[in-house]
Amino acid sequence: MDRRGFLKTTLVAGTAALAGDDLGALELRHPEEFVGVLVDTTRCIGCRACEVACGETHDLFVPDVINDGALATPRKTSERQYTVVNKYETEQGDIFVKRQCMHCHQAACATACPTEAMHKTLKGPVTWDGDKCIGCRFCMISCPFDVPKFEYNEWNPKLVKCTMCFERQEKGLKPACVSACPTDALQFGVQVDNLEIARHRIYAHPDKYVHQIYGEHEAGGTGWLYLSAVPFDQIGFRTDLGRTPYPEYTREFLYAVPAILFGVPAFLLGLNALADHDKPTGGMGSEFLTGDEEAER
Amino acid sequence: MNTNVATAGEFNRIVRFLIHELKPRGPWLTTFNVISIPVIVAGLVILCFRFIYGLGSVTNLTQEHPWGLWLGFDVVTGVALAGGAYVITFVVYVMRVDKYQSIVRITVLNGLLAYMFYGGALLFDLGRPWNAMNPFIGNSFGFASVLFLICWHFALYMVAAFVEFSPVIAEWLNLEKARKFLKSLALGTVILGVTLSLLHQSGLGALFLMAMPKIHPLWWSQFTPVLFFVSSIYAGLSMIIFEGTVSHGVFKNLLTPKGHHSFDDMVFGLAKGAAITMFVYYVFKALLFIHEKQWDLINTSWGYWYLLEVLGFVLVPAFMFAFGHKHRSLNIIKTAAVIALLGVILNRLNVSIICFQWYEPVRYYPSWQEITVTLMVIFSEIWIFRWVVTRMPVFSSEH
Ligand code: SF4
Ligand code: SF4
Numbered sequence: 290m291d292r293r294g295f296l297k298t299t300l301v302a303g304t305a306a307l308a309g310d311d312l313g314a315l316e317l318r319h320p321e322e323f324v325g326v327l328v329d330t331t332r333c334i335g336c337r338a339c340e341v342a343c344g345e346t347h348d349l350f351v352p353d354v355i356n357d358g359a360l361a362t363p364r365k366t367s368e369r370q371y372t373v374v375n376k377y378e379t380e381q382g383d384i385f386v387k388r389q390c391m392h393c394h395q396a397a398c399a400t401a402c403p404t405e406a407m408h409k410t411l412k413g414p415v416t417w418d419g420d421k422c423i424g425c426r427f428c429m430i431s432c433p434f435d436v437p438k439f440e441y442n443e444w445n446p447k448l449v450k451c452t453m454c455f456e457r458q459e460k461g462l463k464p465a466c467v468s469a470c471p472t473d474a475l476q477f478g479v480q481v482d483n484l485e486i487a488r489h490r491i492y493a494h495p496d497k498y499v500h501q502i503y504g505e506h507e508a509g510g511t512g513w514l515y516l517s518a519v520p521f522d523q524i525g526f527r528t529d530l531g532r533t534p535y536p537e538y539t540r541e542f543l544y545a546v547p548a549i550l551f552g553v554p555a556f557l558l559g560l561n562a563l564a565d566h567d568k569p570t571g572g573m574g575s576e577f578l579t580g581d582e583e584a585e586r
Numbered sequence: 587m588n589t590n591v592a593t594a595g596e597f598n599r600i601v602r603f604l605i606h607e608l609k610p611r612g613p614w615l616t617t618f619n620v621i622s623i624p625v626i627v628a629g630l631v632i633l634c635f636r637f638i639y640g641l642g643s644v645t646n647l648t649q650e651h652p653w654g655l656w657l658g659f660d661v662v663t664g665v666a667l668a669g670g671a672y673v674i675t676f677v678v679y680v681m682r683v684d685k686y687q688s689i690v691r692i693t694v695l696n697g698l699l700a701y702m703f704y705g706g707a708l709l710f711d712l713g714r715p716w717n718a719m720n721p722f723i724g725n726s727f728g729f730a731s732v733l734f735l736i737c738w739h740f741a742l743y744m745v746a747a748f749v750e751f752s753p754v755i756a757e758w759l760n761l762e763k764a765r766k767f768l769k770s771l772a773l774g775t776v777i778l779g780v781t782l783s784l785l786h787q788s789g790l791g792a793l794f795l796m797a798m799p800k801i802h803p804l805w806w807s808q809f810t811p812v813l814f815f816v817s818s819i820y821a822g823l824s825m826i827i828f829e830g831t832v833s834h835g836v837f838k839n840l841l842t843p844k845g846h847h848s849f850d851d852m853v854f855g856l857a858k859g860a861a862i863t864m865f866v867y868y869v870f871k872a873l874l875f876i877h878e879k880q881w882d883l884i885n886t887s888w889g890y891w892y893l894l895e896v897l898g899f900v901l902v903p904a905f906m907f908a909f910g911h912k913h914r915s916l917n918i919i920k921t922a923a924v925i926a927l928l929g930v931i932l933n934r935l936n937v938s939i940i941c942f943q944w945y946e947p948v949r950y951y952p953s954w955q956e957i958t959v960t961l962m963v964i965f966s967e968i969w970i971f972r973w974v975v976t977r978m979p980v981f982s983s984e985h
Contacts, residue, residue, distance in 0.1 A: 365649070367649065368649075397796045400730045400731060400796070401728075401732070401796060402731055403721045403728045403731045403734035403737055404717070404720045404721055404726040404727075404734075405726045405728045406726070421717065421726040422713075422714055423714050423717045423718050423720055423721070424712045424713020424714035424715070424717070425712055425733060426653065426713065427731070427733045427793070429652040430653060430793070430794075430796075430797050430800075431797060433796075433798075435650070438649050439641075439647075439649065440640065441640055441641050441642025441645075441647060441648075442639065442642040443640045444639065444640055445714065446640055446714065448713075529799060530799050535796045535798075538798060538808065539730075539792055539795045542788070542792040542795065542811055543730065543732070546735060546785060549781065549784060553780070553781045553784060554778065557676075557777045557781070558777065560680055561680045561681075561682070561773065564680065
């Protein structure tokens with residue numbers, strides 16, 4: 290029997306009642322209902338209109354895409370840019386890849402956050418709430434895609450990352466980058482639909498795409514999905530992240546906590562009663578004190 | 587009526603006593619003061635910059651390395667080194683081994699101050715410390731967060747440790763009734779304290795579980811919480827030996843000859859405990875290594891670094907403890923304690939900083955400001971420690 294199964298049966302029985310809803314938050318909601326974006330890298334022409342739209346929408350740095358030559362070296366997202374487009378030279382020619390927060394179904398950042406400032410909304414986007422955040426940066430430590438960024442040079446720093454334009458979505462609009470894309474490389478929609486479109490494209494053009502949808506399983510599944518003509522490790526994606534949702538890694542520890550909190554004191558009291566037969570064995574504070582003081586005399 | 591007058595009189599007595607005790611004692615121009623005062627002042631100035639211009643103005647933290655010296659050393663390492671308090675209270679109060687009775691007070695004081703200062707150092711590191719109460723109040727409980735648990739267990743443990751220490755304060759203030767009452771809470775708070783320590787010592791390891799793809803495989807394991815817990819036991823024991831040795835040198839005048847003599851005796855017992863836990867830790871590490879089939883990782887510079895930590899700073903001091911215990915050599919034991927402490931520091935820094943994002947070309951090195959503030963934290967803790975031990979009956983045992 291594997292360790293996980295053992296832990297679950299022994300501990301969950303004792304703790305589920307106590308933890309109730311709270312650990313239930315770790316449970317999968319309905320990922321097929323989450324909204325997300327399908328990125329077809331074969332359609333992207335590297336115009337970086339999405340970068341500009343993102344900067345304008347969120348009051349950030351707006352790159353000068355014509356002159357800045359930023360495609361020369363792959364960049365990461367930063368506190369100034371929630372999304373960047375990178376160019377990779379492959380055997381299929383230059384491939385452009387837009388990167389941003391993946392909006393994981395079971396987001397490591399949201400699980401890590403001690404105040405629920407990073408929050409997986411019911412609709413799918415992962416958002417951040419400045420009134421709650423304490424700035425511990427545990428979300429940055431935990432995110433497998435290294436997405437949240439911190440404003441190191443502010444007295445009142447924010448944790449920033451792509452929010453899939455949650456505010457725009459509330460108004461019924463698509464994310465700014467999706468609206469700005471001139472080639473339909475970005476497709477906004479519900480996860481089930483996006484997956485279906487992606488699969489359909491692969492079936493219809495089996496020679497054009499590698500037969501993998503990045504994000505379908507990675508880190509337990511993400512809201513953003515990618516199609517590519519070359520293996521994903523050639524265009525800057527990590528392929529060693531595994532299929533396990535990241536909150537799973539701490540789940541056992543969290544399940545064990547209530548059991549320890551109640552089991553260990555009982556065990557210690559028992560030990561204390563057994564420890565010395567010459568002294569009163571009640572194990573209560575006052576009797577213990579008497580025994581102690583006698584010993585001193 | 588009568589009791590009111592008596593209480594008022596008692597109150598006045600305590601206030602007068604406190605004012606008297608607050609005055610500094612002893613010579614001012616000691617080596618420690620000359621070194622520590624400028625460092626503390628410099629640290630405070632640096633903190634002003636930190637709060638006006640942001641963390642980036644004084645630290646070398648980057649987007650790739652969001653946790654640096656203040657978190658990796660002050661909090662993650664400092665708490666491991668403060669493990670002595672829960673270990674010794676477990677031995678004395680739960681297991682009722684009276685032999686260690688006389689070092690309980692000093693060890694609990696050390697633990698309490700370490701939590702207050704090193705845990706407190708977290709506040710400099712938080713980007714938005716004015717929200718720091720959020721995990722404790724309001725509706726923003728991140729129940730699924732390991733850090734949320736650690737915050738709570740830290741806070742509760744500090745209360746428990748304070749109650750454990752409070753009979754000493756009552757004795758100092760000459761409040762006999764309060765002392766008796768507080769003392770009667772001892773077993774309960776000790777049991778709570780040991781349980782909470784078990785949880786947050788291992789919890790500090792659990793912080794790094796989700797960082798699996800970012801920590802070098804030799805330092806990431808799903809058993810990191812267990813490893814952190816076991817190593818906190820011998821870290822605590824080594825720290826008691828180390829601090830005991832130092833304070834027996836520095837505060838000689840506060841010790842009774844009997845106390846001095848039995849300390850050596852205790853060191854042998856502590857060494858035995860440390861040797862056993864270190865061997866257990868080592869075997870566990872080795873099993874993990876074999877189980878994960880990590881042979882091909884060893885012949886790299888990271889592999890050598892790993893071997894240095896596990897062989898040089900765990901296995902070697904473990905043998906030294908065992909040897910020192912068998913041959914009654916205090917010097918070997920004290921050297922072993924220092925090596926073991928360095929090993930724990932190395933391990934915590936490896937997991938939290940050095941092997942984090944090990945593949946990134948840009949490495950993190952602490953800035954001189956980060957180091958100064960860390961020293962400030964350590965020095966101010968020693969100041970308070972010195973103030974307490976020269977006033978309260980810390981070195982005498984229970985009576
Ligand atoms: S990619 Fe990172 S920041 Fe975005 S939802 Fe996933 S864990 Fe959170
Ligand atoms: S930095 Fe803020 S958002 Fe990130 S984990 Fe900490 S409290 Fe949550």
